[in-house]
Amino acid sequence: MSPRDAPPSAAKPQSAAPDQGPMRSVKGGAVLGELHGPAFTHVAPQSMPLPVLIAVPHAGRVYPSETLAQMRDIELSQLRLEDRFVDLLGVEIAKATGTGLMVAHAPRAMLDLNRADDDVDWEMVEGPGRRTTKPEPVLTGTNRRARSGLGLVPRRLPGFGEIWRQRLARDELDGRIDRIHRPYHTYLARELERIRDEWGAALLIDLHSMPPLRRQSGQEKAPTFVLGDRFGASCHNSLISRAFRFLDQQGHSVSHNRPYSGGYVLDRHASPPRGLHAMQVEVCRSAYLDDRLDEPTKALKPLAQMLAVLVRELGAETARLGASGQLQQAAE
Numbered sequence: 001m002s003p004r005d006a007p008p009s010a011a012k013p014q015s016a017a018p019d020q021g022p023m024r025s026v027k028g029g030a031v032l033g034e035l036h037g038p039a040f041t042h043v044a045p046q047s048m049p050l051p052v053l054i055a056v057p058h059a060g061r062v063y064p065s066e067t068l069a070q071m072r073d074i075e076l077s078q079l080r081l082e083d084r085f086v087d088l089l090g091v092e093i094a095k096a097t098g099t100g101l102m103v104a105h106a107p108r109a110m111l112d113l114n115r116a117d118d119d120v121d122w123e124m125v126e127g128p129g130r131r132t133t134k135p136e137p138v139l140t141g142t143n144r145r146a147r148s149g150l151g152l153v154p155r156r157l158p159g160f161g162e163i164w165r166q167r168l169a170r171d172e173l174d175g176r177i178d179r180i181h182r183p184y185h186t187y188l189a190r191e192l193e194r195i196r197d198e199w200g201a202a203l204l205i206d207l208h209s210m211p212p213l214r215r216q217s218g219q220e221k222a223p224t225f226v227l228g229d230r231f232g233a234s235c236h237n238s239l240i241s242r243a244f245r246f247l248d249q250q251g252h253s254v255s256h257n258r259p260y261s262g263g264y265v266l267d268r269h270a271s272p273p274r275g276l277h278a279m280q281v282e283v284c285r286s287a288y289l290d291d292r293l294d295e296p297t298k299a300l301k302p303l304a305q306m307l308a309v310l311v312r313e314l315g316a317e318t319a320r321l322g323a324s325g326q327l328q329q330a331a332e
Contacts (some may be wrong), residue, residue, distance in 0.1 A: 022046040029183035031106045032064045039180040042191065044100035050315030051199035051322060053100040053191060056207050057113035057184070057265065059087035060104045067110055070165050080157050081108045084289060085296050086209040092304030097311050099205075100195070102188060106180045108154065109163065113184055114206075114263040115152045117177050124155045127170025152181075189269055196275045200322025203239065203314055204278040206265050209285045211293065213259070223255040224287055228262035228280035234270035235277035242317050243279065246310050275325055277318060283307075 024046055029039025044053075059082060071077050087103045094101040104113055149156030153173065156162050188204075195202035215222040225247055229240050240256070247254045262280035270278035285293045288300040 026187070028187050029106070030179045031060075031062045031110070032066070032179070036062050036064055037105060039106045040102060040104045040184050040187070042100065042102040042187065043094075044191075045098050048100060048195070048198075049098045050312065051195050051201060051318045052097070052203045052205060052311060052315045053102060053188075053195060054090050054094060054205045054207055054311070055102040055188060055265070056083070056087045056090045057104045058083035058108045058208055059085065059090075060107040060110075062105045063107055063109070067107075071109070071163060072165055073160070076160060077109055077157065077163050078107070079294060080160070081154060083108075083207075083209040084285060084293060085300075086207055086283060086285075088296060089209075089283065089288060089300060089304050089307070090207050092301055093308045093311055096305060096308035097315070099311060099315070100191065102191070104180075104184060106176075110153070111176045111180045112150075112152055112154060113181060114265050116264050116268075117152060117181050119151045119264070120153070120173070121149065121151045121155050124153065124164070124167055125170055125173055126167040152177075185268060188265075192269055192276055196322070199319055200325050201275040201277060201318050202322075203235070203318040204265075204269055204276075205311065205314070206262065206278060206280045208260070208280060208282045209288075210260065210282040212284055212286045213255075219253065221253045222284075224252045224284045226255045226258070226260045226280075226282040228257050228260050228266065228282070229278075230262045230266050230270070231257055234262060234266040234272070235279050236272055236321055238321070239277055239279060239314055239317055242313055243281075243310060246313055250306060275322060277321070279314075 022045070023043055025041070025043045027038035027041050031037060031039055061078070061082060063078075068074055090101055090103065093099065106113075149158075153168060153176070154163060192202045192204055210226065213222045213226075227240060227243055229235050232240075244254055244256070260280060260282050262278070266278045266280060270276055283303075288296055288303050290297055
């Protein structure tokens, strides 16, 4: 395997919080087979100090040789599709705060965990169009996005064209859903509910990175962060307000829901009335990567330290929401 085929030791979050006491570590799913390891790893202290789970769905870089052989331009596809090394940012935050950390090892090129499992561009699939056990998908904006090339399995890159040399076999698509997508989301839902049951509320921080944005009219500088809450649907307004206030005090330009409001992860796992809050955090890659947006720089650790303070504040606010909800239920 090439260096990118194997999960770098830094990407394995088993050592995410060595000073937090006994740890729980779970590996789930499978990238392909035993040779390529699990589709994701989750690690958390046995006794969590905050009701927060950080998830990193798009930084996976365990590429089976079969996948690499089908790519037209391996380096460009990896550079464009990966949230390059944002998992290392998550590891540093988890070390500093003791939050839970869930990192996907399966690369986005194989399957995008921020898409529904039927959000497929069926023209890129060789074989039956749909499982007979599933209903026909409704033609929504989600499916229009899939047909544009950014569905469950990305088909094309804007400005570049087709990613793959040939169509994807239907049984391979089903296998990826069964090995990667379903185990990831089943476990994520269960872990969030476990945290909620303990604290009264849980916060999912879905951590991503983004290419540098252009400065828009009226902005002094382009955003370093984009906070997504599905336009108010995925978390309590006190959480998003606290995040904006903190980042603004740190001198950062922040955008709200534009151009990224969150996707399937937030739609599936957030339910504020049930004490399940979720926020997508997009970090500009230029804030912690080199000029080519390829390798981490010395800026990564200070950035992580600053975000760790934010996570502690959001964790405290989530705990407050959980306590107030429990008190309200007791009063009723």
